[in-house]
Amino acid sequence: MGIAERKKRHKEEVRASILEAAWHLVVQDGWQALSIRKIAEAIEYSVPVIYDHFANKEAILLELTKQGFQKLNQGLIKAKNKVETPEAQIEAMAYAYWKFAFDNAAYYQVMYGLGIPSCETVNQISELSTFSDLILQPIKELIAAGKHPDTDPFLKLHTFWSMLHGLISINMMGTGENKRELNQLVLQDFIRGFVSGMKA
Amino acid sequence: MGIAERKKRHKEEVRASILEAAWHLVVQDGWQALSIRKIAEAIEYSVPVIYDHFANKEAILLELTKQGFQKLNQGLIKAKNKVETPEAQIEAMAYAYWKFAFDNAAYYQVMYGLGIPSCETVNQISELSTFSDLILQPIKELIAAGKHPDTDPFLKLHTFWSMLHGLISINMMGTGENKRELNQLVLQDFIRGFVSGMKA
DNA sequence: TATTTTACCTAACAGTGTTAGCAAAGGTAG
DNA sequence: CTACCTTTGCTAACACTGTTAGGTAAAATA
Numbered sequence: 001m002g003i004a005e006r007k008k009r010h011k012e013e014v015r016a017s018i019l020e021a022a023w024h025l026v027v028q029d030g031w032q033a034l035s036i037r038k039i040a041e042a043i044e045y046s047v048p049v050i051y052d053h054f055a056n057k058e059a060i061l062l063e064l065t066k067q068g069f070q071k072l073n074q075g076l077i078k079a080k081n082k083v084e085t086p087e088a089q090i091e092a093m094a095y096a097y098w099k100f101a102f103d104n105a106a107y108y109q110v111m112y113g114l115g116i117p118s119c120e121t122v123n124q125i126s127e128l129s130t131f132s133d134l135i136l137q138p139i140k141e142l143i144a145a146g147k148h149p150d151t152d153p154f155l156k157l158h159t160f161w162s163m164l165h166g167l168i169s170i171n172m173m174g175t176g177e178n179k180r181e182l183n184q185l186v187l188q189d190f191i192r193g194f195v196s197g198m199k200a
Numbered sequence: 201m202g203i204a205e206r207k208k209r210h211k212e213e214v215r216a217s218i219l220e221a222a223w224h225l226v227v228q229d230g231w232q233a234l235s236i237r238k239i240a241e242a243i244e245y246s247v248p249v250i251y252d253h254f255a256n257k258e259a260i261l262l263e264l265t266k267q268g269f270q271k272l273n274q275g276l277i278k279a280k281n282k283v284e285t286p287e288a289q290i291e292a293m294a295y296a297y298w299k300f301a302f303d304n305a306a307y308y309q310v311m312y313g314l315g316i317p318s319c320e321t322v323n324q325i326s327e328l329s330t331f332s333d334l335i336l337q338p339i340k341e342l343i344a345a346g347k348h349p350d351t352d353p354f355l356k357l358h359t360f361w362s363m364l365h366g367l368i369s370i371n372m373m374g375t376g377e378n379k380r381e382l383n384q385l386v387l388q389d390f391i392r393g394f395v396s397g398m399k400a
Numbered sequence: 401t402a403t404t405t406t407a408c409c410t411a412a413c414a415g416t417g418t419t420a421g422c423a424a425a426g427g428t429a430g
Numbered sequence: 431c432t433a434c435c436t437t438t439g440c441t442a443a444c445a446c447t448g449t450t451a452g453g454t455a456a457a458a459t460a
Binding site for chain 3: 047
């Protein structure tokens with residue numbers, strides 16, 4: 001009875017094509033211009049078919065957000081594995097985060113750009129816990145080896161993430177000039193301070 | 201010939217009432233739920249009247265953004281004037297910025313929450329230069345008095361702004377728990393590092 | 401009083417997310 | 431092979447959205 005499986009496979013193909021088309025449209029015109037009808041046209045199905053796969057438009061954006069975090073996490077893991085010490089790992093991940101944001105600006109804007117996301121939305125992104133763990137680990141090591149072992153690692157994670165995100169989003173709204181290289185200096189500066197702040 | 205003036209006055213009243221109604225709706229249901237028709241209903245005029253005062257919906261949001269920056273700047277000035285030294289001024293302004301964001305979350309979300317704003321949008325907010333100057337001044341003083349007088353003050357402004365914005369926006373998307381107090385510790389930590397980093 | 405200006409509204413266009421209801425095709429059982 | 435049922439996918443609609451063209455009635459001017 002391979003019929004059911006064939007159907008299931010087909011259904012997943014359609015689902016994937018929806019996400020693919022959505023992503024294509026987001027890259028092309030920005031996530032604000034994404035519409036169900038455009039997706040329907042792109043996948044050559046009628047509009048209601050999309051609602052057989054996703055509850056609503058938000059669910060599609062949420063899925064793209066998850067994909068974004070997956071991609072980000074992959075980049076972070078790769079960067080982390082290249083070096084050994086926790087200091088170097090934090091630094092490498094900061095740069096990888098920065099690089100991800102600018103190399104995949106469309107993803108980054110979907111991930112953070114939908115206004116300030118609601119708590120419910122954030123909690124639906126399971127990839128966030130991977131992201132946290134990834135950065136938390138070297139932070140904990142660094143704290144344990146430093147002179148203030150009672151420092152809250154979550155606080156430091158928060159600082160790390162905030163600084164990076166702030167730097168990127170302020171930078172992305174830009175003032176027209178190309179400040180990307182300039183701000184890598186700021187980033188460098190920050191990481192040094194961040195790391196040495198946990199040691200001493 | 202006071203007729204023309206009376207008309208002008210009336211026109212400005214309507215304009216103000218549009219902004220007031222828009223602001224009311226934003227506070228109530230968030231900026232995503234703002235609609236021209238709802239504004240029209242609130243001010244008891246028909247829809248096209250709104251377009252006699254604003255080119256489009258974005259222009260209304262832009263005006264609210266400007267108002268937000270005005271309010272923010274006022275808060276910063278007030279905080280700055282309470283203390284004397286550049287260190288204290290920077291610290292006071294950081295707290296004032298933080299306080300503004302959480303006391304006026306609706307404003308903050310209009311100001312930064314429309315996705316990542318385009319360069320054109322940013323350049324239309326003249327209040328941004330006031331904002332910059334306000335923070336740049338004590339930064340310059342601090343740099344001049346410090347051991348690295350060749351530091352770029354704009355870079356430092358950028359860092360300052362980024363960190364604050366990052367901290368706030370990561371915090372606002374929250375995880376449900378009330379971490380506002382917790383993150384004031386991060387803020388405190390950051391400011392100390394930021395200020396001392398310019399001295400030494 | 402006649403004319404022109406202005407203020408304002410109705411109605412429409414083109415688009416959005418979402419869903420109800422139907423037709424046809426695909427698979428199942430007698 | 432036929433009758434039935436389930437699934438699949440469609441058309442069409444509802445209730446919105448931003449935006450604008452065109453007309454009407456009131457107000458100001460000559």
